Amino acid sequence: MDEIEKKRKFGSTEATKLPAKKQKTRAAVKKPTKAKRSVTADKLQWRSATLPDMFNDAEGFFGLEEVDDVEVVKLGNNNIEFRVAGVSTEDDESDEFEGFDDDLADKPIPTQVESEEVVDSEKTQKKKPETKQQQEKPEKTKQPENPAKTNQQEKADAKKEKKKTAKQAKKDSELESNVFAALDDVDMAEDDVDLSAWVRLELSPGMLSGLAKLKFTKPTPIQAATIPHILAGNDVIGKASTGSGKTLAFSIPIVEKWLERAEADSSSEASKGPIALILSPTRELAHQITDHIKDLCEGLPNSPFVCSVTGGLSVHKQQRQLLKADIVVATPGRLWEVISASTEVMDKFKTISFLVIDEADRLLTDGHFKEAEDIFNALDRIETNENEKDQDTASRQTLVFSATFHKGLQQKLAGKGKYGLMEKEDSMEYLLKLNFREENPKFVDVNPVSQMAAGLKEGLVECGAMEKDLYLYMLLLLYPRARTLVFTNSISAARRITPMLQMLNLPTNPLHSQMAQKARLRSIERFTGAPNGTASILIATDVAARGLDIPGVDLIIHYHVPRAADAYVHRSGRTARAEKTGLSILLCGPEEVIPTRRLISKVHSQRKGGGKHFFVQTLDLDHKLANRLKPRLTLAKKISDASLAKEKGSKEDDWMRNAAEELGVDYDSEELEKAGEWGGRGRGRKEKQKEARALTKAELGAMRAELRELLSRRVNAGVSEKYIATGLVDMDELLRDTKGDFLGRVDGLDVSSL
Ligand SMILES: Nc1ncnc2c1ncn2[C@@H]1O[C@H](COP(=O)(O)OP(=O)(O)OP(=O)(O)O)[C@@H](O)[C@H]1O
Numbered sequence: 001m002d003e004i005e006k007k008r009k010f011g012s013t014e015a016t017k018l019p020a021k022k023q024k025t026r027a028a029v030k031k032p033t034k035a036k037r038s039v040t041a042d043k044l045q046w047r048s049a050t051l052p053d054m055f056n057d058a059e060g061f062f063g064l065e066e067v068d069d070v071e072v073v074k075l076g077n078n079n080i081e082f083r084v085a086g087v088s089t090e091d092d093e094s095d096e097f098e099g100f101d102d103d104l105a106d107k108p109i110p111t112q113v114e115s116e117e118v119v120d121s122e123k124t125q126k127k128k129p130e131t132k133q134q135q136e137k138p139e140k141t142k143q144p145e146n147p148a149k150t151n152q153q154e155k156a157d158a159k160k161e162k163k164k165t166a167k168q169a170k171k172d173s174e175l176e177s178n179v180f181a182a183l184d185d186v187d188m189a190e191d192d193v194d195l196s197a198w199v200r201l202e203l204s205p206g207m208l209s210g211l212a213k214l215k216f217t218k219p220t221p222i223q224a225a226t227i228p229h230i231l232a233g234n235d236v237i238g239k240a241s242t243g244s245g246k247t248l249a250f251s252i253p254i255v256e257k258w259l260e261r262a263e264a265d266s267s268s269e270a271s272k273g274p275i276a277l278i279l280s281p282t283r284e285l286a287h288q289i290t291d292h293i294k295d296l297c298e299g300l301p302n303s304p305f306v307c308s309v310t311g312g313l314s315v316h317k318q319q320r321q322l323l324k325a326d327i328v329v330a331t332p333g334r335l336w337e338v339i340s341a342s343t344e345v346m347d348k349f350k351t352i353s354f355l356v357i358d359e360a361d362r363l364l365t366d367g368h369f370k371e372a373e374d375i376f377n378a379l380d381r382i383e384t385n386e387n388e389k390d391q392d393t394a395s396r397q398t399l400v401f402s403a404t405f406h407k408g409l410q411q412k413l414a415g416k417g418k419y420g421l422m423e424k425e426d427s428m429e430y431l432l433k434l435n436f437r438e439e440n441p442k443f444v445d446v447n448p449v450s451q452m453a454a455g456l457k458e459g460l461v462e463c464g465a466m467e468k469d470l471y472l473y474m475l476l477l478l479y480p481r482a483r484t485l486v487f488t489n490s491i492s493a494a495r496r497i498t499p500m501l502q503m504l505n506l507p508t509n510p511l512h513s514q515m516a517q518k519a520r521l522r523s524i525e526r527f528t529g530a531p532n533g534t535a536s537i538l539i540a541t542d543v544a545a546r547g548l549d550i551p552g553v554d555l556i557i558h559y560h561v562p563r564a565a566d567a568y569v570h571r572s573g574r575t576a577r578a579e580k581t582g583l584s585i586l587l588c589g590p591e592e593v594i595p596t597r598r599l600i601s602k603v604h605s606q607r608k609g610g611g612k613h614f615f616v617q618t619l620d621l622d623h624k625l626a627n628r629l630k631p632r633l634t635l636a637k638k639i640s641d642a643s644l645a646k647e648k649g650s651k652e653d654d655w656m657r658n659a660a661e662e663l664g665v666d667y668d669s670e671e672l673e674k675a676g677e678w679g680g681r682g683r684g685r686k687e688k689q690k691e692a693r694a695l696t697k698a699e700l701g702a703m704r705a706e707l708r709e710l711l712s713r714r715v716n717a718g719v720s721e722k723y724i725a726t727g728l729v730d731m732d733e734l735l736r737d738t739k740g741d742f743l744g745r746v747d748g749l750d751v752s753s754l
Pocket residue numbers: 215216217218219220223240241242243244245246247248402403546547548549573577578
């Protein structure tokens with residue numbers, strides 16, 4: 001950017017009037033020491049411009065590129081020409097860009113012909129560097145003026161050449177040994193990975209090297225249990241806890257089959273149509289699955305074209321991509337929109353060998369099923385047409401995966417076949433909407449006892465209804481180096497909590513479905529971008545609950561108790577993934593105690609045995625400390641609420657002003673309010689909003705200053721002689737010596753009595 005800025009500046013007319021010193025330098029380099037050749041813009045050495053963080057170049061959106069050492073010459077007819085340094089034997093002093101030529105700026109612009117002539121003469125001078133053979137060949141036509149001198153010269157030249165060749169050879173051999181060393185490193189890295197645990201699955205060598213590159217030394221239990229069935233051609237329903245590698249459980253066999261197909265059809269260049277369609281309930285998850293498959297295929301000599309079809313790109317573009325796709329990962333709504341608009345695209349799907357439904361219990365219920373059903377029906381239709389016969393069962397394989405399935409699935413699916421299932425109304429009737437190829441899909445449940453990841457610890461904090469913000473703040477202080485995901489049940493709560501925590505100097509980002517896609521990606525990026533060991537907080541709704549594999553999440557806080565048990569399982573599953581550990585804490589208000597007990601008993605029902613079982617530990621936070629933190633929290637809340645209310649108010653004002661204009665009446669917000677706009681339900685809240693809006697800039701400024709002062713003051717944590725100084729102190733450290741007064745006399749929640 002700097003370079004470009006510099007060039008732009010020099011290119012302007014003011015820039016031509018350089019200070020005397022600069023003019024002098026320019027005069028010195030003006031001697032043509034290095035010939036330049038003309039090239040087209042696409043031949044220049046463009047590279048991506050690094051944007052300052054504030055521009056947040058999500059997805060390379062700005063797409064800016066920069067280039068160095070290029071002279072831009074104005075030609076006639078508004079044309080410009082790019083000149084770069086050609087091969088030169090002269091010294092390199094002129095390499096530094098010294099601005100545009102004064103002559104060019106001051107002189108009339110040359111005509112097209114003149115400038116072309118210049119370029120041509122340069123071209124002829126500089127043409128290609130001579131080959132070694134040409135250099136060695138003596139020029140027959142030219143007679144030497146002084147043979148003795150020429151002889152000497154030739155000797156010197158030959159010596160120079162020999163030296164140059166030796167130097168080059170040395171350089172080459174160094175380069176070669178470096179390259180081989182690097183390759184050895186890669187081989188070593190792959191050799192180091194013991195893949196014997198994968199052998200039983202009989203995967204191809206290409207696939208094994210892909211897994212070695214990912215450093216996955218052994219299959220996870222769900223992979224070991226399902227891959228052989230999928231490779232054998234069975235329909236599979238796979239259940240395994242969150243973060244247990246379900247994505248690769250279906251992706252490895254799909255890519256294996258694609259490799260087989262590609263080898264068999266190596267004669268044909270054109271895509272035969274996709275081999276697999278993978279459906280996912282959210283965009284983020286679809287992109288994540290796509291990336292995961294791409295990572296797996298990275299080292300393959302021949303890899304499939306994986307294409308995600310979600311909102312965000314134009315329908316036409318996605319249709320074009322679908323025509324050449326080998327594996328399609330899609331959200332149902334968008335896919336249906338894209339394929340139902342083109343029979344050509346729709347027809348491509350008759351080659352599907354695998355239909356995968358990830359997060360099946362969510363995708364086949366909720367509001368998603370209508371579009372998913374349209375897709376299934378269309379797939380059945382084109383397959384039937386293709387085979388020109390009525391079909392009861394699909395010829396494609398159906399693979400269904402999730403960490404949670406409705407209660408009763410285990411007994412009902414295991415070995416009883418789908419017809420047995422149909423009779424039971426409370427069973428997985430949504431699975432029966434799928435046209436399985438087999439009567440008995442293989443049901444694989446690798447965690448029949450617990451749905452929760454093995455490395456997960458669960459805790460609960462009981463607090464007053466109005467104290468949730470305070471206890472959330474305390475927990476965040478307690479884990480000051482954690483990557484924490486806080487779940488709320490509503491978008492408005494996520495919107496409110498984010499600025500409040502930001503006011504308290506905590507690095508917080510929001511994530512909910514009313515944010516634009518780019519802002520969502522940016523939030524996740526910022527959340528994950530914080531260096532390890534530093535605080536990073538994401539306040540999210542359940543849009544982030546399913547499937548997201550955000551690396552290194554340490555702590556989940558349920559600000560609201562989730563409305564359903566499966567949401568609790570999936571939210572908590574964003575931590576303790578891939579055999580790591582993590583903590584999930586529920587903030588439980590008085591009105592949430594009964595639903596919480598019900599929820600925990602449901603989630604841990606399989607683990608229930610005789611006696612007391614404390615799967616969720618109650619954490620007793622220090623109320624004295626809470627009281628000391630209250631003033632800063634209250635102030636932060638007031639300031640952020642005021643900012644939100646002002647923002648909301650000005651939007652409402654705009655809306656009312658527009659409405660009044662359309663009606664042709666005068667706008668008077670007071671009048672309209674009196675006329676009932678603020679009355680009725682939620683009046684108290686509206687009153688508060690009104691108060692918050694009424695705060696002046698000066699009042700807000702004073703509150704900010706007070707908060708700053710509070711945050712800089714130390715708070716006596718009541719633990720030995722140590723203090724909380726700012727929002728970012730290691731409370732773990734503080735608590736290390738305590739006798740349990742803070743983290744508490746740990747009482748378990750007795751699920752056996754539920
Ligand atoms: N064989 C393996 N060895 C080590 N890590 C693995 C292996 N397979 C997958 N992983 C890693 O485990 C993590 C979790 O995998 P994945 O996202 O597929 O989990 P999941 O079971 O689909 O979880 P969820 O139910 O939350 O969607 C990923 O980071 C993935 O790269």
